[in-house]
Amino acid sequence: MSKEDRSAESEPQHGEDRTGDQAAASEELETLAKKHSERTEDEKNIFKFDDGDTVDYRLPPDTSFADNLEADAQGYKPITWTQLKKKFCYERPAHGFKLVGDISCKDMTHWERSKSVKVRDSEGVEGAIFFYEEDASPYFEWEEVQVGNVIEVKSPRYHRFMDMQEGMRIEHNSSIGGVTKRRFTDxxxxxxxxxxxxxxxxxxxxxxxxxxxxxxxxxxxxxxxxxxxxxxxxxxxxxxxxxxxxxxxxxxxxxxxxxxxxxxxxxxxxxxxxxxxxxxxxxxxxxxxxxxxxxxxxxxxxxxxxxxxxxxxxxxxxxxxxxxxxxxxxxxxxxLFASSKTRANQNSDFGFRENLLVEAPTSLDKVQNFRDLGGVVCSNNGVVGAIRPRLLYRSSNFFDASRGDLATLKDPFGIKTILDLRNNRESGAYINMVKKRLEDTEGDASSFVDFRDIFYQIDVSCSTNSASRTVSKRASALLKSEWKLLRTKLVAAASAKVMSSPSSSSSEMIEEPPQSSPKRGTQEEKAIIEKNCRVVYCVDLATRSIFSLIAWWRLLVVFVLGALLMIRAASRMVITHTAARVGPTALYVAMAEHQKPEVRFLFEEVLSVESNYPIVVACSLGKDRTGVIVALLLSGVCGVSDEAVAADYVKTEAAITPELKALNVELGLGPEWSAAPASTILDFLSTIKQRYGSAEAYLKDAGVTEEAMTRIRNIVVGKKRAGGK
Structure with a gap:
């Protein structure tokens, strides 16, 4: 089947009365507009500050505070940030006034494309000023806009920006009365x-x-x-x-x-x-x-x-x-280990480590659906083997983890990499939900444990052409000073890494660092940093596939609801007209078809790198997105039969709690989303095979190379030894 045929076949079949949908969307927009229009005159014209002060836009601004102030030669009187906000409120220009202050901060990071500074007035209050006109001449020169210099703004207008920062928009640089140079002293x-x-x-x-x-x-x-x-x-x-x-x-x-x-x-x-x-x-x-x-x-x-x-x-x-x-x-x-016994040559048929603890821990205390994929039997080119234990895990999200769970992830599991298949917005919403639950049950959220305390977060953005990782950890949350020290420590630690020769004992170590360290910002340095960190890769495996299932006019309504901060209503609408309408199997297929860049990144750049193991694949429940990736990995790379893939998938059923079932009902999801029957994943694999021939062929179509799949097999699959029973 050609790519064109597959593309046409994968186009969502909505099966809905689109005229009715458009009418419903229009009705919802009209309802929102009606609520907006039904505000009283006072609600429309009176602004109330957090401290209780109010400003009535129907009345002229109160300028009595300036009665005893002297005007300059041009007729302007001085005003502070606080007076501008409290007396004129937002978007009303203070004609006849000027704000004079020191430039206390200059945003050099984005200066070339977005010029902004912070200005501190005579009361020590700071506000942001954004310039929207590129040409500064003849009013001032951009070179004069330096920290410590004094800037004067005529007829200032207070503004609240979309990021909730407050200050001024300088639409025309003619409103700048000048910039006075001043030497920056000690x-x-x-x-x-x-x-x-x-x-x-x-x-x-x-x-x-x-x-x-x-x-x-x-x-x-x-x-x-x-x-x-x-x-x-x-x-x-x-x-x-x-x-x-x-x-x-x-x-x-x-x-x-x-x-x-x-x-x-x-x-x-x-x-x-x-x-x-x-x-x-x-x-x-x-x-x-x-x-x-x-x-x-x-x-x-x-x-x-x-x-x-x-x-x-x-x-x-x-x-x-x-x-x-x-x-x-x-x-x-x-x-935990009270009932554990040591048995030599455990699983020796498949070349597993000897002297394994027969009843070593296989789960976590608070995290649902966490399990080792080790032991699943597979076959490649007639050679029977099994997934090696303690290398590959699947799980629900880790925001429910206890402090003991984090310790267990480090030892004995030794997890180095988590593949979190959610976006930051979804993760943030789940964190808020967990904290609220703790506040309701325990009185506060102080017991909340963030697994990212021991894992550095790397956001992965993928396009139809490529996938890229951000270098800064925790989603660019580190300050420059912190990242500089982190880089120095990790590179130094790697450079001074303790090494021993094969013939030497553990006490005969060489601790001398090499004469040179990797150059800052190079791929070598990035590799060293990531190798010495526990990392969580955040890879969004849902958004593009979800959008492929919803009509554009419904997306418009969703965006309006989001803009009005009606997040729950927007989420319910998305779920109702995508996942709830098409069912689990169709959503899995949509993920495979529309998230190929993410699939390629996961297999090509993470799963094929031995130093990343042990690895956990996770999402909210560890059922749907995790199920898709694990099924493709087991079936397409490791040679696991469809029946064995399904046998692993159905184990998720035990993790679906009554609370989750109730939440699914509230979100409009049917009973099929509160179960994990074998037919769901089997139908998914069957569809992939119908369209591509095999799961392996699908992965190649997504951009995963044969070399990467071979590396993965060599890492995770243990071959049966000759003479094994």
Missing amino acids: EMRIDYGRQNKNSGNVLFQDKKYDNALSSYDQALNYLEGTFTEKPELQQEAKSLAAACFLNIAAVRIAERKWNLVEMPCERALAINAGSESNAKAYFRMGQAFIEQGEHTAAGEKLRRAIALAPGDARITQELDRLQQIKSELKQGQRA
Whole structure:
């Protein structure tokens, strides 16, 4: 069958009355418009601030605050950010006024395509200014727009941007009264550094963590470096910089991003601002290591902290907590292995490791549907074998994991890579759901454990032509200072990697690093970083296939609902007119047809690389998206029979809880989505074979090379030994 035929065949057959659909969509849009039009006059014209103050757009602005202010030669009176917002509110120009302030921050990252600065007024309040006209002459020169210089804006207008940032849109540069050059002195560096640090503290108290991090990072831009004019300010700058790094660590703790705590603490220690700062750095590292299950490192850091701050109750309490956790883990391990016995040459027919624990742990405490694919029998070119144990797992999502589960993922499972087949929006929604559930049952969400605390997240964006990985971890969440230290530590660790010759004993190690390290930003460096990290690849295996099943006019309604923040209604509409309408098998086929770039990436760039193993394939439940990838892997690469693939698939049935069934009903999903019958995956494989000839042929059509499939087979398939029973 030609590609054209397959493409035509894979086109969704909606089987609906499209005229009726359009009418229903129009009716829904009219309902939304009616709700908008039924607002009262007060609701339309009165804006209410969070603090209770109001502005009535039907009345002229209250300018009495400027009655005693002197106007300049052009007739403009000064105004601050707060006065502009509270007296004129949004989108009303303050004619006859000018806002004058210092340029406190300049966005150099996107300057060439989107020019923006932050301006601090006479009250110390900052606001963003975005320029929308490229030509600055004759009003000022772009070279003059530098941090520390003074900018003047005539008839300013307050604006709220789509990202909820507040400030001004400069539509025409003629509204700029000028930019006054000013030499940036050491005193100004200290002043700007302190201002940004204090601003970060306020934002941290308000739980605006992203903005707080931005303020601390900006403060460090001013405070780091040499103070040549006034060397006596150097020590004050060091103290402020150390405080900023420690505050960044505090933000990461508040965000529960434990793997990002160590880096700023190390920077604070490098400054060595004093025993109090150093004690805080060791204490916060100890907290983070406890949460990551690194108990030995946690004990070392906390003991250093208590040595610098004897009698500190918080440090003592954390040491006690560490001891309690270690004791509980030890008891749990004893119970887990109580019935385990060692049997030599276990599974020796298939070349598996000897002396395996017969009843070693095969599941996790809180994570549903986690299981080892090892032991599944397969056949390639007449050679019988089986999937090697402890290399390939499938699972539901890990946001339900307990702290003990994370420890088990590290040891004994030793998981190095998770393939999360969801997008960030879906993951974020699930996190919120889990936290709300914890708040309802436990009173707060403090017990929530983020598995990304021990796995660096790499988002993968795929197109019909290629798939690319972002280098920055945790979806670009690292600050520049943190990423720089992470790079330095990982590359140094890899360069100084302990090596031993085959003939030497474990005590005869060579620890000398090579004379050169990989060049920054090279593929070699990226490979070293990823090899020394536990990584979760986020690969969206649903969006393109879902959109292929829904009519464009319904998508329009979905986008409108999303814009109105009616997320649940939008989600229900998408599900109702895609998954709920076509059923599991048709959705699986749509994934295979429309997500080929993602399939190619998973097989070609992750599963075929031996250093990535052990690997877990996961999605929300570990049933649908995971089922598709596992079925293609087992059938198309490993030579597993369709019946054996189905036998593995049906095991997911036990993970479908009553709560999940109720949620499926609420979302409009039929009973077929609350089950995992063998017929679902068998029908999927049958359709793939009808269209492509075999699952292997499908993978080749998706761009997976024969070499990659051979590498995967060599890694995960154990061949039966001659003479085996």
